[in-house]
Amino acid sequence: MGKNNVQGCFFFILVLQALSLTLQPVSGGHLWDGVIVTQADFQALRAIKHEMIDSNGVLRSWNDSGIGACSGGWAGIKCVNGQVIAIQLPWKGLGGRISEKIGQLQALRKLSLHDNVLSGPVPWSLGFLPNLRGLYLFNNRLSGSIPPSIGNNSPVLQSIDISNNALTGIIPPSLANSTRLYRLNLSFNSLSGSIPKSFTLSSSLTILALQHNNLSGSIPDSWGGGGMGKNKTFQLQILTLDHNLISGTIPVSLSKMGLLQEISLSNNKIVGSIPSELDGLSRLQILDLSNNAINGSFPDTFDKFQNLTVLNLKSNKLEGEIPSTIGNISGINSIDFSENKFVGEIPDSFTKLANLSSFNVSYNNLSGLVPSLLSKKFNSSSFAGNLQLCGKRAASKGKNGKTTKAATATTGAARNVEKGDEVESGGEAGGKLVHFDGPFVFTADDLLCATAEIMGKSAYGTAYKATLEDGNQVAVKRLREKTTKGQKEFETEVAALGKIRHPNLLALRAYYLGPKGEKLLVFDYMPKGSLASFLHARGPEIVIDWPTRMRIALGVTRGLCYLHTQENIVHGNLTSSNILLDEQTNAHITDFGLSRLMTTSANTNIIATAGSLGYNAPELTKTKKPSTKTDAYSLGVIILELLTGKPPGEPTNGLDLPQWVASIVKEEWTNEVFDLELMRDAPAIGDELLNTLKLALHCVDPSPSARPEVQQILQQLEEIKPDLADDGAKAAAPTSE
Ligand SMILES: *[C@@H]1O[C@H](CO)[C@@H](O)[C@H](O)[C@H]1NC(C)=O
Ligand SMILES: *[C@@H]1O[C@H](CO)[C@@H](O)[C@H](O)[C@H]1NC(C)=O
Ligand SMILES: *[C@@H]1O[C@H](CO)[C@@H](O)[C@H](O)[C@H]1NC(C)=O
Ligand SMILES: *[C@@H]1O[C@H](CO)[C@@H](O)[C@H](O)[C@H]1NC(C)=O
Ligand SMILES: *[C@@H]1O[C@H](CO)[C@@H](O)[C@H](O)[C@H]1NC(C)=O
Ligand SMILES: *[C@@H]1O[C@H](CO)[C@@H](O)[C@H](O)[C@H]1NC(C)=O
Ligand SMILES: *[C@@H]1O[C@H](CO)[C@@H](O)[C@H](O)[C@H]1NC(C)=O
Ligand SMILES: *[C@@H]1O[C@H](CO)[C@@H](O)[C@H](O)[C@H]1NC(C)=O
Ligand SMILES: *[C@@H]1O[C@H](CO)[C@@H](O)[C@H](O)[C@H]1NC(C)=O
Ligand SMILES: *[C@@H]1O[C@H](CO)[C@@H](O)[C@H](O)[C@H]1NC(C)=O
Numbered sequence: 001m002g003k004n005n006v007q008g009c010f011f012f013i014l015v016l017q018a019l020s021l022t023l024q025p026v027s028g029g030h031l032w033d034g035v036i037v038t039q040a041d042f043q044a045l046r047a048i049k050h051e052m053i054d055s056n057g058v059l060r061s062w063n064d065s066g067i068g069a070c071s072g073g074w075a076g077i078k079c080v081n082g083q084v085i086a087i088q089l090p091w092k093g094l095g096g097r098i099s100e101k102i103g104q105l106q107a108l109r110k111l112s113l114h115d116n117v118l119s120g121p122v123p124w125s126l127g128f129l130p131n132l133r134g135l136y137l138f139n140n141r142l143s144g145s146i147p148p149s150i151g152n153n154s155p156v157l158q159s160i161d162i163s164n165n166a167l168t169g170i171i172p173p174s175l176a177n178s179t180r181l182y183r184l185n186l187s188f189n190s191l192s193g194s195i196p197k198s199f200t201l202s203s204s205l206t207i208l209a210l211q212h213n214n215l216s217g218s219i220p221d222s223w224g225g226g227g228m229g230k231n232k233t234f235q236l237q238i239l240t241l242d243h244n245l246i247s248g249t250i251p252v253s254l255s256k257m258g259l260l261q262e263i264s265l266s267n268n269k270i271v272g273s274i275p276s277e278l279d280g281l282s283r284l285q286i287l288d289l290s291n292n293a294i295n296g297s298f299p300d301t302f303d304k305f306q307n308l309t310v311l312n313l314k315s316n317k318l319e320g321e322i323p324s325t326i327g328n329i330s331g332i333n334s335i336d337f338s339e340n341k342f343v344g345e346i347p348d349s350f351t352k353l354a355n356l357s358s359f360n361v362s363y364n365n366l367s368g369l370v371p372s373l374l375s376k377k378f379n380s381s382s383f384a385g386n387l388q389l390c391g392k393r394a395a396s397k398g399k400n401g402k403t404t405k406a407a408t409a410t411t412g413a414a415r416n417v418e419k420g421d422e423v424e425s426g427g428e429a430g431g432k433l434v435h436f437d438g439p440f441v442f443t444a445d446d447l448l449c450a451t452a453e454i455m456g457k458s459a460y461g462t463a464y465k466a467t468l469e470d471g472n473q474v475a476v477k478r479l480r481e482k483t484t485k486g487q488k489e490f491e492t493e494v495a496a497l498g499k500i501r502h503p504n505l506l507a508l509r510a511y512y513l514g515p516k517g518e519k520l521l522v523f524d525y526m527p528k529g530s531l532a533s534f535l536h537a538r539g540p541e542i543v544i545d546w547p548t549r550m551r552i553a554l555g556v557t558r559g560l561c562y563l564h565t566q567e568n569i570v571h572g573n574l575t576s577s578n579i580l581l582d583e584q585t586n587a588h589i590t591d592f593g594l595s596r597l598m599t600t601s602a603n604t605n606i607i608a609t610a611g612s613l614g615y616n617a618p619e620l621t622k623t624k625k626p627s628t629k630t631d632a633y634s635l636g637v638i639i640l641e642l643l644t645g646k647p648p649g650e651p652t653n654g655l656d657l658p659q660w661v662a663s664i665v666k667e668e669w670t671n672e673v674f675d676l677e678l679m680r681d682a683p684a685i686g687d688e689l690l691n692t693l694k695l696a697l698h699c700v701d702p703s704p705s706a707r708p709e710v711q712q713i714l715q716q717l718e719e720i721k722p723d724l725a726d727d728g729a730k731a732a733a734p735t736s737e
């Protein structure tokens with residue numbers, strides 16, 4: 001509500017401000033480039049429109065006058081200096097063909113036409129765009145083969161997704177020529193031939209998805225350089241080759257791809273045994289080898305896969321015993337060993353697997369007793385077809401109703417991939433993006449061209465919610481340039497902030513430095529918004545119970561305590577607007593440490609203009625110097641806010657929130673202060689409410705020396721609510737990742 005939609009690139013905001021052009025958002029939220037489109041690009045766009053079938057009229061704005069093309073008038077077009085750099089028209093019902101004239105758009109960086117009904121071939125000329133970074137043509141009806149030109153002449157290509165079309169022919173080896181290519185998705189086509197060896201040599205490829213094609217031959221055994229003496233790091237995290245006609249064995253060299261999280265080779269014709277070398281892949285979460293002809297025994301060193309959640313070996317020719325060490329992989333939730341030739345007993349160690357929710361060992365040659373915990377949890381069809389297995393022998397007569405569908409991974413790991421510490425990547429016009437650890441892979445281009453929505457403005461800058469091309473969301477804070485420190489100092493400080501990890505502190509995941517000194521900070525996006533809106537902007541029917549409020553109070557206190565004791569950071573502006581809530585309503589403090597990125601004079605100004613929100617300790621008006629004690633005061637106000645349900649910014653009878661509460665308590669009408677909805681449970685929680693109120697009033701004592709330190713506040717809160725103290729013991733420990 002009251003939010004501003006800005007469709008388009010951050011990049012634009014940056015470039016335009018740098019050029020000091022008048023920024024005039026025109027209707028529809030597009031931003032003015034101020035330059036008329038070049039003749040060549042105009043002609044090319046006209047030809048592109050001509051060859052498309054535009055049944056929804058989205059290209060109506062692409063009319064005779066070229067004046068509008070680069071000034072926001074033409075739908076889906078973005079320019080720099082009169083040259084088209086992006087065409088973004090997904091989900092527009094566009095049919096017809098993609099014109100070869102697209103090759104005239106020499107500045108094109110991004111072509112996004114996914115989820116349309118385009119047919120005909122992928123234009124050959126796309127391969128001659130030297131600046132092309134992203135090609136998103138998935139979910140169309142494109143046919144013909146992939147032009148070998150693509151990738152060969154586009155040295156900065158980063159992401160190719162032409163999945164779910166009707167492409168045939170072979171995969172050109174040159175696709176992986178760009179040393180920046182990190183995502184290649186050609187799945188769900190009818191591509192044939194074998195997997196190019198060049199893919200195994202790419203040191204940038206992070207996601208390789210070729211499933212559901214007609215690929216044959218064996219998987220090249222040259223992963224990680226194939227013994228060519230190269231000493232590169234390899235990024236491969238996701239490899240999905242399922243549902244093809246691939247033969248040969250599982251390549252041993254895959255074990256060099258130490259970052260792999262998902263391997264899916266199911267529904268192929270793979271033979272031979274599982275190389276024991278693969279146990280080096282300690283980050284693996286999903287291993288799906290089902291429906292092949294893999295033989296030999298299962299390596300008993302597989303407990304090295306400590307992060308495995310899905311293990312699917314269904315319908316192979318595996319023999320020997322099921323290794324009991326699998327019982328050590330505590331997080332595993334799905335095991336399918338059915339239709340193999342395993343012998344011996346089901347290991348007792350499997351009963352340790354608390355998260356196991358799917359289990360199938362049917363149609364093997366297992367014997368002995370089914371561990372009773374397993375026989376309680378899973379029904380007979382999980383054990384059927386093992387003639388000598390007792391305890392839960394299924395009365396089955398054969399393999400009727402045999403399914404060939406592979407167990408689908410449910411962990412959601414597919415698109416969330418991890419990057420290592422501080423990965424840098426270049427951006428537009430010399431910008432620089434630095435990643436700290438975090439769940440998302442994105443490039444500077446992905447970030448700059450994300451769809452952005454303004455969430456709010458503060459003394460330090462403007463916050464946006466940004467949606468990346470792959471649908472992931474992040475929060476981006478654009479800092480006021482004039483007030484930030486110089487680049488070198490800034491980078492030192494921001495690197496320190498990027499290392500701070502605590503469950504109750506909003507994690508800084510990356511920063512971007514633009515060529516003109518623009519500075520963006522990228523944080524996790526918190527879907528539930530701020531505590532302020534959670535408490536004060538909810539519908540009348542929504543009740544927030546006491547345990548939820550107490551959990552938030554404890555979370556905030558833990559986060560603040562970590563800041564004070566482990567990071568030596570004073571927050572200085574703790575408010576309910578600066579506490580964000582994730583999906584599970586866990587509190588995450590934001591906006592801490594930002595003053596370290598600002599110049600001294602900017603900070604003085606900021607503090608001089610702060611206040612009046614009701615969270616500032618009284619002495620701040622004089623001292624202007626935030627301290628752990630002024631933070632304790634703000635925390636006290638927030639706890640009062642949780643107890644009373646009243647926003648501190650609105651004085652009652654001319655008193656601020658702490659004064660109002662104190663006045664009522666003095667009159668011994670204490671129960672009047674609590675939020676009415678808490679009073680329903682008052683008989684059960686009365687003492688907790690009163691003790692929390694006492695503690696909060698202690699925190700807002702007008703005298704700083706009388707206030708407790710945050711560590712003491714935490715200790716007292718945990719004593720008041722001991723049942724919530726335990727999950728804190730875990731949460732309060734600094735998390736290393
Ligand atoms: C071209 O389209 C724009 C945007 O729809 C419109 O404002 C303009 O009047 C049109 N010009 C002509 C010559 O049709
Ligand atoms: C690849 O494309 C397919 C089909 O569009 C999609 O389902 C899948 O999630 C994509 N895989 C990755 C890893 O991006
Ligand atoms: C691209 O890759 C192919 C095959 O991997 C190779 O033959 C060709 O020389 C490469 N082209 C460039 C420009 O690097
Ligand atoms: C895959 O190739 C086989 C022959 O090799 C052909 O019969 C089949 O139609 C192809 N499948 C697809 C989906 O193209
Ligand atoms: C190869 O990389 C490793 C780890 O990064 C490093 O320790 C080693 O010195 C490198 N070897 C060569 C020959 O560069
Ligand atoms: C397992 O996953 C956790 C959480 O994602 C991560 O911290 C840890 O490093 C992973 N373990 C390995 C061996 O990669
Ligand atoms: C596995 O199958 C291959 C042929 O595909 C065969 O050469 C090999 O001996 C078999 N290994 C075992 C252990 O049965
Ligand atoms: C793994 O499991 C085996 C058998 O269940 C057990 O003997 C061994 O101690 C476990 N190893 C670890 C590291 O937990
Ligand atoms: C079991 O699953 C729960 C919920 O997904 C998760 O929080 C927990 O960490 C898992 N346990 C292990 C041992 O991985
Ligand atoms: C099953 O195992 C037993 C020995 O445990 C063996 O005698 C029998 O031949 C095996 N049956 C099959 C079908 O492999």
Ligand SMILES: *[C@@H]1O[C@H](CO)[C@@H](O)[C@H](O)[C@H]1NC(C)=O
Nearest residue numbers: 338360362381382401402403
């Ligand atoms: C176990 O696998 C068998 C054979 O593949 C299948 O028929 C049965 O439905 C599966 N049972 C469960 C619970 O997944």
Ligand SMILES: *[C@@H]1O[C@H](CO)[C@@H](O)[C@H](O)[C@H]1NC(C)=O
Nearest residue numbers: 458459573575577578606610
């Ligand atoms: C303090 O936080 C509030 C709420 O987020 C914000 O509006 C204000 O600009 C911040 N003040 C300072 C000095 O950071």
